[in-house]
Structures are given as structure tokens and as C-alpha cells.
Amino acid sequence: MxxxxxxxxxxxxxxxxxxxxxxxxxxxxxxxxxxxxxxxxxxxxxxxxxxxxxxxxxxxxxxxxxxxxxxxxxxxxxxxxxxxxxxxxxxxxxxxxxxAADPAVRREMFDRWGMPAEARERLTDFFERAxxxxxxxxxxxxxxxxxxxxxxxxxxxxxxxxxxxxxxxxxxxxxxxxxxxxxxxxxxxxxxxxxxxxxxxxxxxxxxxxxxxxxxxxxxxxxxxxxxxxxxxxxxxxxxxxxxxxxxxxxxxxxxxxxxxxxxxxEILDHHRDRTRRVIGVLESGPATAWEVSAALFGDLEGIHTLHGPGEAFAHLDHLERAGVLERDGTAYRLVDPDPSVDALFPSVALDATGRDL
Known part of the structure; x- marks a missing residue:
């Protein structure tokens, strides 16, 4: 090989x-x-x-x-x-x-994520250049x-x-x-x-x-x-x-x-638990869209990451909404359970000292 x-x-x-x-x-x-x-x-x-x-x-x-x-x-x-x-x-x-390459689908996604016009144009330009x-x-x-x-x-x-x-x-x-x-x-x-x-x-x-x-x-x-x-x-x-x-x-x-x-x-499972806690922390300051949560998590984004950032934020927000931790009003999400058990929102695994599954 x-x-x-x-x-x-x-x-x-x-x-x-x-x-x-x-x-x-x-x-x-x-x-x-x-x-x-x-x-x-x-x-x-x-x-x-x-x-x-x-x-x-x-x-x-x-x-x-x-x-x-x-x-x-x-x-x-x-x-x-x-x-x-x-x-x-x-x-x-x-x-x-x-x-994501379909303009109509992109518009629907951008609306759902609360993406501002300037970011939409930047991502559209990326797809057109590619x-x-x-x-x-x-x-x-x-x-x-x-x-x-x-x-x-x-x-x-x-x-x-x-x-x-x-x-x-x-x-x-x-x-x-x-x-x-x-x-x-x-x-x-x-x-x-x-x-x-x-x-x-x-x-x-x-x-x-x-x-x-x-x-x-x-x-x-x-x-x-x-x-x-x-x-x-x-x-x-x-x-x-x-x-x-x-x-x-x-x-x-x-x-x-x-x-x-x-x-x-x-490790990646732990990473997503930590990211979920960060999302909850963003919403403790008030309701926010997927785009606003993405900006808090990742800062300014370029290229394909302009798609990936709010998409990842949306995945976490959707996960929390389905668990009853959040409610969505239009494109914004607000906390209804400010202190959830994040660990309970994810499956658990156990490894031995060598990193093998128990």
C-alpha cells in the first residue's frame, strides 16, 4: 500500500x-x-x-x-x-x-443560519471561483x-x-x-x-x-x-x-x-462536548443566530470555512434544540435550560490505559 x-x-x-x-x-x-x-x-x-x-x-x-x-x-x-x-x-x-452548490438551497441555508449579506456574497464568490x-x-x-x-x-x-x-x-x-x-x-x-x-x-x-x-x-x-x-x-x-x-x-x-x-x-467526542458548552456560554448573553454563534466560536472566516463555520454552529444548536435545552424563534436560539448536563447529550466511551476500547 x-x-x-x-x-x-x-x-x-x-x-x-x-x-x-x-x-x-x-x-x-x-x-x-x-x-x-x-x-x-x-x-x-x-x-x-x-x-x-x-x-x-x-x-x-x-x-x-x-x-x-x-x-x-x-x-x-x-x-x-x-x-x-x-x-x-x-x-x-x-x-x-x-x-450547497445550488443557489436556491444556499439562500434557504443562509436564511436559516442568519448569514449577513456580505458573508453570503463572499461565499457565493468562492463557489463561483471554484x-x-x-x-x-x-x-x-x-x-x-x-x-x-x-x-x-x-x-x-x-x-x-x-x-x-x-x-x-x-x-x-x-x-x-x-x-x-x-x-x-x-x-x-x-x-x-x-x-x-x-x-x-x-x-x-x-x-x-x-x-x-x-x-x-x-x-x-x-x-x-x-x-x-x-x-x-x-x-x-x-x-x-x-x-x-x-x-x-x-x-x-x-x-x-x-x-x-x-x-x-x-478526543473528538470530548471536543464536541466542550464546543457544546461554549455554545451554551454564547447564548447566556441572550438569543443568537447560527451565524452569530459561529462568529463567537471561530471569528472571521474565509473560503469554504464561511460555509463550515455557521454549519457547525447550526449542528450544535440543532442538537441542543432537540434536547430541549434551546428554543428557536425564527433564526435566533435562546436558552430555556441554562444548566443542562452536557455529558448526557452525548454517548460515552471507555478506554483502557493504552487507548483501547474497554
């Missing part, structure tokens, strides 16, 4: 695509469809003697263009099969348009569901649905001992390496996690895919599922490998 790191100035940057040279030459995620990144991916693959036309299978963690944008183009060159969760499939095969080409060529896809497996010939990927960041985001779990050219983070039997513990009699297991789990920042919920109902609750449940799967390593969609994914998932 080879990680190919790709530049990306449109979104978060430092995308990862993973090349698996099994019986079926496979890419896990591609990249955004812009010339510089396309060239990066071609160069990265050619360093391993692989061209777009040689790819037999493309496995997409989710529909976002910085992960799926080149899938259709690569498929067109060599006929690769493209796998993506059924909830995200329509956004990859072209049956649906990304809602254009529609970033979404890439439409692909013929094979929809997959939770628990289904993808046979790459000697390597099997198990689909693990982890919604929140998008409706169809998935991790793909695998036995690292079966992957050519990949050194497992934890070996089996003698010679085991990182993460060794008394529980290492279980088979090694790793996963490609896309944007469900990232090493240096937290995946956006609420703005990244406005189709997701109860986005914060959905993502919290996905984090619990990651803890319970207890993988030895996670290979994320951005930046470096995560060697303690259960611990990292628990």
Missing part, C-alpha cells in the same frame, strides 16, 4: 490517496478535479509504475470533490469500477447536484452499504458506514497482513510493534477513514453536507463506532496516519 499525498488549495489541503497493488489495482479516494492536483496524482501513481488506465477499482470514502473529483476521469481511461456508499452515490454519478469542474466527470458507480465487502483479489475491504461529515461517509476496514507492500502497525504473534497490549491476540485490523477521523483537526459537521439530519448526533454515534471497532491504525483522507484511532475518536 502506498500513500500519495496531494496538494489542494481549494479545500483543506494535503489530501491522501492510497494505492493498493492487489490482483485489482485499487485507489482509495482520488482528488479534486483541478489541473495541478490531477498532475500530482498522475506523478504519484507513475512513481509506482501505474497510470490512470491501469486502475481497476476506485473506492471512495465519500462524495466530496477533494476525494471523488477524479473518479470519473480515471474510470474513463481504464474502465475502473467505482464504489461509494449508496447515500453519496447520486452525487458521484450525477443524479443529484451538491446542495466552479463546477472541481466535481469532475460523472462516474458509473457501484453503490455499497454498511457491512458489505469489496474483493480486490487477495485484499478484502469491509464497508463501515460513519455518517456525519457526509450522509454516506464510510471507512473501509482491512487485515493489513493481506496488503502487499504494507507493514502492519501491529504485527501478529512475535515481532508485534506499536500498540502492543495484553489484548493483541486478536487479528490486526486497520481502516481507511476518509474524513470521519482526522489527525490534526475535527471534521466539519452541519455545513459539509446539509442533507444530513441531526448531523452532530449522527457523527457522535460514528465516533463511538470507531472506538468500538478498535482499529490498530486509521489511514485518513488528509495528512498522516493515526496510530491510536480509538483514542483520537474519544
Amino acid at each position: 502506498k500513500r500519495i499525498q496531494l496538494g489542494n488549495t481549494v479545500f483543506e489541503g494535503e489530501n491522501d490517496a492510497y494505492l493498493i497493488e492487489a490482483d485489482r489495482t485499487t485507489l482509495v479516494d482520488t482528488a479534486v478535479s483541478i489541473p495541478a492536483v490531477r498532475a500530482d496524482l498522475r506523478e504519484g501513481l507513475s512513481g509506482h509504475g501505474v497510470d490512470f488506465a491501469d486502475v481497476d477499482a476506485i473506492v471512495l470514502t465519500h462524495w466530496h470533490p477533494d476525494h471523488a473529483g477524479l473518479a470519473g476521469e480515471i474510470q474513463a481511461e481504464g474502465g475502473a469500477s467505482v464504489y461509494v456508499h449508496e447515500a453519496d452515490a447520486p452525487l458521484v454519478d450525477g443524479r443529484e447536484r451538491p446542495l 466552479g463546477t469542474d472541481i466535481y469532475g466527470r460523472e462516474a458509473d458507480v457501484t453503490p455499497i452499504g454498511d457491512g458489505e465487502t469489496i474483493d480486490l483479489g487477495g485484499v478484502t475491504l469491509e464497508t463501515v458506514h460513519l455518517p456525519g461529515h457526509t450522509a454516506g461517509l464510510c471507512a473501509f476496514a482491512f487485515d493489513p497482513r493481506t496488503v502487499p507492500g504494507h507493514a502492519p502497525v501491529r504485527g501478529s504473534g512475535e515481532g508485534g510493534t506499536a500498540g502492543a497490549s495484553a489484548r493483541d491476540d486478536r487479528p490486526p485490523a486497520e481502516a481507511f477513514t476518509g474524513d470521519a477521523l482526522l489527525p490534526r483537526y475535527t471534521p466539519n459537521v452541519g455545513g459539509a453536507d446539509v442533507r444530513v439530519e441531526t448531523p452532530l448526533a449522527a457523527y457522535a454515534d460514528s465516533l463511538v463506532r470507531i472506538v468500538e471497532r478498535d482499529w490498530d491504525a486509521a489511514h485518513p483522507g488528509h495528512r498522516e496516519r493515526i496510530d491510536e484511532p480509538s483514542r483520537r475518536a474519544a
